[in-house]
Amino acid sequence: AALVGAVPHVALGHGPTPDDMARRVLTVAFAAACFQPLYNAGKLKHWVGHGPWFALVIVALLVLTALCDAVLAAAMARARTRWPFGPLLRDELRAMLGIGSAVCATGAVMALGVAVAGLWALPVFSLPLLLTQLSYRRYAAVRATYRQTIASLARATEIAGYTPQGHAHRVAGLSRAVGRDLGLCGQDLTVLEYAALMHDIGQLSLVDPVPEGATAALPEEQQRRIALLGGAVVRQTGVDSAVAVVVERQADPYCHQPLTARIVRTANAYDEMARGEGPTGALGGPLHALERLRLGTGRDYQPEVVESLARVVSRGGLSSPPAG
Structure with missing residues (x-):
C-alpha cells in the first residue's frame, strides 16, 4: 500500500519520501503485532467475544497506533531539526485530531466490515478516506496561499x-526556530511567524526612512510610534488580531511583552546587529550581536530568549549573512 501510494508522487515528479513510507510501515506493523497474535490464538474471542467489547478493543488499539505514529513522526522531526521533542510531539498529536481521527474511525469500520463483506470492504471504505484527504489538501493549499500573501505584504518594506x-x-x-526551542507550537508558532514577517510594516507610514531600516537602535518613542503604526496596518489587512498585538508591543520593556513579542524583538535586533546595520555598523557579526543582546537583557531583551537565540545560531544555517 505504501508503494502504491508513492506512485502519484513519482508521477508528479516529487519522488517517494522514504521517511514517511518507513513510518507508515512501522505503524501498521505495530498494530499488527499487537492484534494478530491475540486474534489468531483465539484469546480475543475468549476474552471479549464479538460484541461491543470487541469494537472497543479495536478502537483502543487504533488509539495506541496513532500515538505510536505521532512518536515516530516527532522523533524523525527531532533528528532532522534538533528541536525539542515535547513541542514536536504536541504538534503531531494536534494534527491527528483532524485527518487522524477520520483514519482511525474508518480503520475500525474496515476491520469490522471485512468479517462480513470480505476484502471488498477495503476499497469501499477507502473512498471516504480519499475524499477526506483531498479536502484536507485543499485546506492546506488555502493556508499556504494565506501565508504567501502575508509574505508578500512583508516584502513591501x-x-x-x-x-x-x-x-x-x-x-x-530566527523567530520560528527560537519559538520551537522555547517550546511554542501550533497557533502560537503561526502568530509568531506572521508577526515576524510584518514587524517592520509600520515603517511604510514614515516620511523619512530609517537608515538601513535599523529600528533596534532608535529612541524608545520612535520605536513605539513605528510599532503602533505597524499594528494599525496589520489590523487593516484582516490578519489575526494576535499578530497585530505582537507587532504593537515591540517597543515595550520585555517584562510587559508576551513571549512572542520578546522573540520577534530579539530576532530583529540580532539580524540588524549581525549584519552591521545602525550607528555601530562596523562592529557587525554574530558574536558581537549576541554580546550586545546579552548586555541589553536588563530591560530590552529577555535573557532566556537571548540564550535560546544563541543556541539556534550555534546550530548553524540560521545566522544572518555578512553585510553587503
Whole structure:
C-alpha cells in the first residue's frame, strides 16, 4: 500500500519520501503485532467475544497506533531539526485530531466490515478516506496561499527601500526556530511567524526612512510610534488580531511583552546587529550581536530568549549573512 501510494508522487515528479513510507510501515506493523497474535490464538474471542467489547478493543488499539505514529513522526522531526521533542510531539498529536481521527474511525469500520463483506470492504471504505484527504489538501493549499500573501505584504518594506532585502524572512526564520526551542507550537508558532514577517510594516507610514531600516537602535518613542503604526496596518489587512498585538508591543520593556513579542524583538535586533546595520555598523557579526543582546537583557531583551537565540545560531544555517 505504501508503494502504491508513492506512485502519484513519482508521477508528479516529487519522488517517494522514504521517511514517511518507513513510518507508515512501522505503524501498521505495530498494530499488527499487537492484534494478530491475540486474534489468531483465539484469546480475543475468549476474552471479549464479538460484541461491543470487541469494537472497543479495536478502537483502543487504533488509539495506541496513532500515538505510536505521532512518536515516530516527532522523533524523525527531532533528528532532522534538533528541536525539542515535547513541542514536536504536541504538534503531531494536534494534527491527528483532524485527518487522524477520520483514519482511525474508518480503520475500525474496515476491520469490522471485512468479517462480513470480505476484502471488498477495503476499497469501499477507502473512498471516504480519499475524499477526506483531498479536502484536507485543499485546506492546506488555502493556508499556504494565506501565508504567501502575508509574505508578500512583508516584502513591501523591502521593495520600497525601507528595509534590507530578506530581512523580514530572516527574522521570521530566527523567530520560528527560537519559538520551537522555547517550546511554542501550533497557533502560537503561526502568530509568531506572521508577526515576524510584518514587524517592520509600520515603517511604510514614515516620511523619512530609517537608515538601513535599523529600528533596534532608535529612541524608545520612535520605536513605539513605528510599532503602533505597524499594528494599525496589520489590523487593516484582516490578519489575526494576535499578530497585530505582537507587532504593537515591540517597543515595550520585555517584562510587559508576551513571549512572542520578546522573540520577534530579539530576532530583529540580532539580524540588524549581525549584519552591521545602525550607528555601530562596523562592529557587525554574530558574536558581537549576541554580546550586545546579552548586555541589553536588563530591560530590552529577555535573557532566556537571548540564550535560546544563541543556541539556534550555534546550530548553524540560521545566522544572518555578512553585510553587503
